[in-house]
Amino acid sequence: MRLDEKWLGNLLKIENGACRKMIDLTSFYGEIISKIDAQIPNIRISEARLYISEQKYYKPFVIATGRSVVSRNFLIFLYTRNNIFGVGEAGLPRENIEAFFKDAFSILQSYVGKTINFAVRDFLKRNNLSKNLRLGIATALLDLATREMTIRFGEIFGKLHTEEILTDITIGIEDIESTEKDLRFVLDNGFKIIKLKVGSGDLKTDLKRIKLVNERIPEDCKLRIDANQGWTFEDAVNAIKFIETEGIQLEFIEQPLKKDKISEIGKLRDMTEIPILADESIQHLEDLDKVSNFVDGVNIKITKAGDPVEAFLIGINAKELGLKVMIGCSGESNIGITVDSYLASTIPVDYADLDSDILKEDILKEKVTKVINSKRILPRDAGLGIHSDNIIWEKLSLKYMNK
16 A cells, blocks of 8 residues: 555645645636726626537547537627627436526527626626536636737636647547557647556556557557446456556556546555546546545546636635646537636646547637647637637537627
8 A cells, every 4th residue: 555645645744734725616706707897897798699509529439428529518708899709518408408508598598788897706606507607608708808808718716827838639548559559649749748548447458558659659648548437346356467567657647436436436446556637537626535645646627627717716625635637628629628728727637638629529729728749829819719700610509699
């Protein structure tokens, strides 16, 4: 059993009186509202629109929990009278779609003619919204506010620690031949970190693919594996033994077991020096208390949290608990990836998995958060930096417009 450095670090913090109270969602939103009040107190929303889009994956993307061939998203645009807009993107819900649209239209209608601050305050009170709708509205409001304040999106959260975010590229679950082909492609395109999806239900194939990728990557590249809840406890134990016996160097293992098997994940963590991260086990702020003693780190996603502010707070509070922090993605276009990248800089994160817009079609003509040599480069313009003439409007279908 290894020394629990995270637990020791927390103990030293407490003994030295340096352990601060965790930041909660309401109080942090209060800080954001105060900034808006001070700089743009009377800017009103003049128009609201909602579009839907479908973005096809270049090839089926398979993980332990499912297979994706298309990403179905919606986009909310909020405008002010000088035609500045803020945009928010999130996935369309798979169920209760009519109720979703009814709620969305009602909220958007109520914001037209109101100040940005009124809308942010109103949004914060709506605790019964689906996470998809929360994410779309929150991002659009924050993008609109930061554009009007002429600051970059991430600066509403605090200091930008870096302009470049080192990201991995993901290889989904597939056969050995396809894995080898995809590996050559991503290495040829300059990626330095590979995230390999496992948990296929066939442990022998999982292990063959892990060994293959480990043998083929150059010394300056790193390997991560993600089971997406796809292993049993016995599978995970056998996988760890194989990896250690073969001398395979992993940055971490992500979500080896079902999301509710957190104590069993803790047992795995005690068996190995390989860091173990939680993904599906951590959705919201309150989940930090449940997982913090059983993992080495957490993977945060705006799509899970349903709000970029909550995702940000999960990240900074997790770091305060001594956890490593990763930011991931889940079907976002480059619009959502730009939100993720700003959070990666402001938290700042230890790892990033920001590649969903690389794996499929986009709705932007040119990515505002580009990828160069495995690094995401933050845009420089105000807000998210997305301009109307860069959007491929023919890929969007207007569902609602209110002036």
